[in-house]
Amino acid sequence: MSKVSILKPQGSYSDIPLYSGRVSAGFPGVVDEHMEDTLSLDQLLIKQPATTFFARVEGDSMIEAGIFQGDVLVVDRSIDAKDGDIVVALLDNEFTVKRLKNPESPILQSENPNYPNITVTGEHELTIWGVVTGLARSLR
Amino acid sequence: MSKSTYALCDVNSFYVACERLFRPDLQNKPVVVLSNNDGCAIAMCEYSKSLGIKIGTPHFQIKTLIKKHDIECFSSNYGLYGDISQRFNWVLSQFTDKVSPYSVDESFLKFDGFTDNLIQHCKRLRKTVDEWLSLPICIGLAPTKTLAKVANYYAKKHQGSTQGVVDLRNEQHREWALRRMQVSDIWGVGRRLTQKLKLHGIITAWDLHNADYKTLQRMFSVNMERTILELRGQPCLTFSELPQPKQSILNSRSFGNPITEQSDLKEALAYHATRCCEKLRKQSSLASSIQLFLYTRDGYHHGITLPFSEPTDDTSCFLKAINSGVQKIYKAGEVYKKAGVVLFGLVPSSGYQSDIFSNTSQRPELMDSLDTINKKYGQDTIKFGSLGFAKRWAMRCNAQSPHYTTRWSEIIKVS
Numbered sequence: 001m002s003k004v005s006i007l008k009p010q011g012s013y014s015d016i017p018l019y020s021g022r023v024s025a026g027f028p029g030v031v032d033e034h035m036e037d038t039l040s041l042d043q044l045l046i047k048q049p050a051t052t053f054f055a056r057v058e059g060d061s062m063i064e065a066g067i068f069q070g071d072v073l074v075v076d077r078s079i080d081a082k083d084g085d086i087v088v089a090l091l092d093n094e095f096t097v098k099r100l101k102n103p104e105s106p107i108l109q110s111e112n113p114n115y116p117n118i119t120v121t122g123e124h125e126l127t128i129w130g131v132v133t134g135l136a137r138s139l140r
Numbered sequence: 141m142s143k144s145t146y147a148l149c150d151v152n153s154f155y156v157a158c159e160r161l162f163r164p165d166l167q168n169k170p171v172v173v174l175s176n177n178d179g180c181a182i183a184m185c186e187y188s189k190s191l192g193i194k195i196g197t198p199h200f201q202i203k204t205l206i207k208k209h210d211i212e213c214f215s216s217n218y219g220l221y222g223d224i225s226q227r228f229n230w231v232l233s234q235f236t237d238k239v240s241p242y243s244v245d246e247s248f249l250k251f252d253g254f255t256d257n258l259i260q261h262c263k264r265l266r267k268t269v270d271e272w273l274s275l276p277i278c279i280g281l282a283p284t285k286t287l288a289k290v291a292n293y294y295a296k297k298h299q300g301s302t303q304g305v306v307d308l309r310n311e312q313h314r315e316w317a318l319r320r321m322q323v324s325d326i327w328g329v330g331r332r333l334t335q336k337l338k339l340h341g342i343i344t345a346w347d348l349h350n351a352d353y354k355t356l357q358r359m360f361s362v363n364m365e366r367t368i369l370e371l372r373g374q375p376c377l378t379f380s381e382l383p384q385p386k387q388s389i390l391n392s393r394s395f396g397n398p399i400t401e402q403s404d405l406k407e408a409l410a411y412h413a414t415r416c417c418e419k420l421r422k423q424s425s426l427a428s429s430i431q432l433f434l435y436t437r438d439g440y441h442h443g444i445t446l447p448f449s450e451p452t453d454d455t456s457c458f459l460k461a462i463n464s465g466v467q468k469i470y471k472a473g474e475v476y477k478k479a480g481v482v483l484f485g486l487v488p489s490s491g492y493q494s495d496i497f498s499n500t501s502q503r504p505e506l507m508d509s510l511d512t513i514n515k516k517y518g519q520d521t522i523k524f525g526s527l528g529f530a531k532r533w534a535m536r537c538n539a540q541s542p543h544y545t546t547r548w549s550e551i552i553k554v555s
Contacts, residue, residue, distance in 0.1 A: 050230035051272045053545065059555040073554065078272045088554050093165035097554040127164055 045134035051078035053130065055088055055095070062086070062097055065111035067135065073097060074134035086132040091118065092125050097132065144375070145258060145281055145309060147249040148288040149232060149265070152276045152296065154245030155183035158224045159214050161274045162544045162552055170211040174199055175414055178215050178539065179407040182414075196393070196411070215540035218455075223545040227273055235265045240379055243422045248285055250379050262305045282308040285377050286370035289327040290317055290345065311373070318346040318371065328367055333360070345371065389427070391415045392480020398437055402470045405434065405479055406462060412481040413458040420483055426451030428485025430458055432465045435478040442469040451487050458483075 046052045057071040065086060067073070075088050087100045089108060098108035098118070106126060108118040120126045151157055155173040160166050172193060173183040180198045181188075188211060193202055199213075206213055225244045232239045238250035251258060262279045269275050278299065280291025287308050294317055295306040308314050324334040326345050340359075342348050349371040357365035366376035391412040399405055409432055420427055428451045433443035446461045462481075542550035 050227040054548075054551045055554045056551050057555075058553050061555065072548075072551070077274075088552075090164045095552055095554040129164065 041136070045074050045136065046076075047133065048076055048078050052076045052133075054136075055097070057097060061110040061112050061115045062099075063112050065099065067097065067111070068137070070137070072136040073132050074136065075130035076133045077130040079131040079133070081128045081131050088129045088132060090125075090127040090129050091120070095129065100128065143283060145251045145283060146285050146288040146375075146379075147251065147262060148242075148246065148280045148285070148292040149249060149269075149277050150246040150292060150296070151228065151269075152278060152299075153183055153185050154225075154275070155214075155216065155221055156185045157275045158217075158221050159212075159541055161224065162541065163212075164274075166212055170209055171214065172202070172206070172211050173214045173216055174539065175216060175411050179411050182216060198396075201396075213539050217541050217543065219543050219546045220541065224273065224275070228269065228275060231269050231272055232265070234268070235261065238379060243418070248288065248379065259305055259307055263303065266304055276304070278304045278306075280306050280308065282314075283373045284370040284375045286327050286367055287314065287373065290314075290321065290325075290371075293321065293325060314373070315346065318349050319344060321345040323348050326367065326371070328363065333364075336360070389416045389419045389483040389486070390480060391419075392433070392478060394478040395476070398475045398477050399479075400473075400475055402466060402472075405470060405476060406466050408479045409462045409466060409481055410459050412479065413462055414455055416481050416483050417453060417455045417458055420486070421453050421489075423486075424489045425486040426453050426489045427458075427483035428487065429483075430461050430465075431482040431484060432462060432469065433480050433482070434469060434476050437475040437477050440474075442471075444469050445484070447485075451485065451489075453489060 042049070053075050055073045055075050057067055057069055057073060060069055062068075067086070073088065079085075081087050081100050081103060083101060083103055085100050086097065088095060088097050089100070090096075091108065096108065098110060101107040101109050101117075106120045108120065108126075110117060118124075153171075156171045159171055159173065170187045170191070171185045172181050172188050174180065175182045178199055180196050181193050181202065182195055184193050184195075188209075191205055191209060193205065202211075205211065221244060225241075228245075229239055229241050229247055232247055232249060236249045236251050238252075240248045240250075242248055251261075258281065262281065266277055266279060269277050278292055278295035280288045280293065280295050282288040282291045291306040291308040294308075295302050295304050298306075308317055321344060322334075323329055323337055323342055323345055324331065326348065329337070329348075336359075337343075337348065340351075342351055348368060351368060353365045353368040356368060369376050393408075393412070395408065399408070413430065416427075427448070429445055429447040431443055431445040433441060435441055444465045446465050448457060448461075452458075458481075542552075544550060544552055
């Protein structure tokens with residue numbers, strides 16, 4: 001059985017060295033030789049850095065999807081939006097984050113009962129700007 | 141084995157495209173980007189061009205047009221443009237492993253072993269760059285870099301009919317293209333060379349293509365020979381090589397109206413320095429010193445040369461040098477008719493890379509250069525611009541877009 005223990009961060013704050021060696025009492029010294037790559041949140045949250053942008057959430061229309069005011073959304077522009085994806089869209093010249101339903105004749109769904117869903121009709125101008133692939137939040 | 145093909149990809153109105161990426165509402169609205177200090181236009185969309193706004197047109201001259209046509213104006217946001225430029229090159233690298241950036245919005249690609257499907261490949265590339273980064277690009281394909289530039293010229297000129305991709309691998313197509321192109325539009329042929337070539341009856345690119353390269357090499361340089369051979373389809377420039385790095389870079393212009401104010405002179409010189417700097421970076425050089433010169437209406441010439449402690453290509457270094465230099469040579473009461481900037485002591489930037497990267501801030505370097513200057517020209521030759529000046533500088537980019545990609549506090553907001 002192997003364990004992973006995380007030691008103190010080195011280098012940048014987001015780079016945390018990962019030790020994959022077996023850690024057990026009475027057996028020190030082995031771990032250092034098994035030091036692998038460092039962990040970064042970028043690596044975890046961002047698949048394609050060149051096409052990924054960040055957006056700040058304002059408002060509470062997506063709280064039931066776990067997206068709150070002030071959260072940072074990770075938005076990838078290289079992904080084709082599918083039914084059910086949370087997207088950053090440009091609706092009538094305003095940026096908005098909503099769940100995309102039925103991309104063929106799109107509905108922008110809020111995740112908060114206080115907000116109505118928006119059925120996109122010919123009167124609206126809708127562009128899907130990017131697909132939300134991740135979320136970052138500071139707790140203090 | 142099939143030959144290599146070069147492609148030149150460049151973004152149309154790059155700065156404008158960067159602004160529109162985060163302001164999609166401006167997709168069909170005219171946009172102009174202003175220089176440092178908002179002095180003049182440095183980039184504009186096609187529509188603004190059609191209104192007569194050119195690179196270098198002073199801001200005050202187009203204020204009426206801006207109002208009349210509801211043109212959206214931005215102060216330049218180099219942080220943003222640099223970031224998008226890197227992303228652009230990454231997307232290009234998904235289509236070939238050989239990408240050589242040439243300037244902020246232009247890159248050469250090299251394709252080995254592609255044949256018939258290369259045009260389709262490039263059309264896909266163009267579509268991808270548009271979808272992922274919302275950047276409109278044109279692509280020129282040819283067996284040499286100089287010809288790829290020619291192909292790109294046509295792709296840009298006839299975007300509608302060519303769908304932004306022009307292929308000049310075929311010799312008949314090449315002849316057609318070169319016959320209709322002025323020699324001045326050839327990569328590496330500047331204004332001075334154009335004049336000289338004209339004296340020898342070389343007017344079109346096709347004339348140059350047919351010229352005796354040995355004779356021209358003797359009259360001009362080995363670079364001329366290379367240009368001719370490249371026009372004939374023989375690659376002479378290696379993939380990352382650029383034609384003839386210049387020994388010095390000059391930018392100057394006479395004023396439409398004579399200038400008497402120091403602040404106006406600074407603005408004009410800042411503009412020239414910015415352009416010089418772009419040229420400098422384009423040829424991957426660093427400058428060791430900068431010279432400013434002013435011509436008065438009475439025909440007097442005032443100049444000052446400011447050395448840098450280390451060669452640099454950082455615009456902000458040049459702008460700071462200008463602030464100080466102008467104060468030294470400006471005389472109140474004089475009427476100035478022309479100003480310009482020359483960058484001297486150009487060295488290839490490759491040799492200095494480690495120094496640049498180890499330097500976390502340019503400030504120590506600036507301090508050093510100030511010290512160097514003061515040592516050479518006497519104490520207080522150069523001191524920091526007054527605070528009022530700095531404020532004025534800051535105030536003049538109040539139309540700058542947010543740093544969407546480089547500052548947390550300025551990322552886009554979604555509700």
